[in-house]
Amino acid sequence: MDQPRPVPAPNPRTEPYWAACGRGELALQRCAGCARYVHFPEPACPYCGGTDLPYETVGGRGTVHTFSVVHRSFLPGFEPPYVVAWIDLPEGARVFGDVTGCPPETVRIGMAVEVCFDDLEDFGPIPHWRPAS
Numbered sequence: 001m002d003q004p005r006p007v008p009a010p011n012p013r014t015e016p017y018w019a020a021c022g023r024g025e026l027a028l029q030r031c032a033g034c035a036r037y038v039h040f041p042e043p044a045c046p047y048c049g050g051t052d053l054p055y056e057t058v059g060g061r062g063t064v065h066t067f068s069v070v071h072r073s074f075l076p077g078f079e080p081p082y083v084v085a086w087i088d089l090p091e092g093a094r095v096f097g098d099v100t101g102c103p104p105e106t107v108r109i110g111m112a113v114e115v116c117f118d119d120l121e122d123f124g125p126i127p128h129w130r131p132a133s
Contacts, residue, residue: 005077007123013041016055021125026060026115028093029053037093060115061132062087065094069104083107087129101130 010018020027029038033050037058044051067085070078083099085107099107101116112132117125 003076004122005120006075007120008126013043017041018124020055020057021117021127024117024125025057026095026127027055027057028095030056037089037091039093039095058089058091058093062089062095062113062129064088064099064107064109064111064113064129066109067099067107069107085113085129087113097127097129099130100128106131 008014008018017027029041030036030053031038031045031048031050032052032054034045034048036045036047037056038045038047038053042053045053065086065088067083069081069083071080073080081104083104085097085099087095087097089095097115099113113129114132115127116130117127120126
């Protein structure tokens with residue numbers, strides 16, 4: 001029997017991210033000091049050390065910067081093969097996620113992708129990346 005995928009555990013730092021996902025939006029921390037985006041959520045900006053990191057909605061389109069095709073299961077709910085990737089956004093951010101909606105062997109560096117949200121049972125919408133339409 002397949003085990004369910006682990007459910008995220010939002011905390012005060014990540015709650016705005018998950019709330020945006022619930023609205024079908026992708027939101028990232030953006031440092032008020034240096035204006036750089038921060039992903040994954042952090043208590044301080046890794047670029048300038050600033051601690052004022054409000055969330056800002058981004059467009060949700062990007063290109064694959066690099067990726068890996070995973071061929072073995074490390075966590076329940078992730079059926080191999082699957083693709084994990086760093087995605088470059090035009091806003092200047094780089095985000096991490098899985099690429100779905102296409103065979104793993106078709107994913108390429110530079111491939112145009114867009115965010116999509118699927119409901120995770122007992123949680124709600126979580127982001128994935130798919131080939132851009």
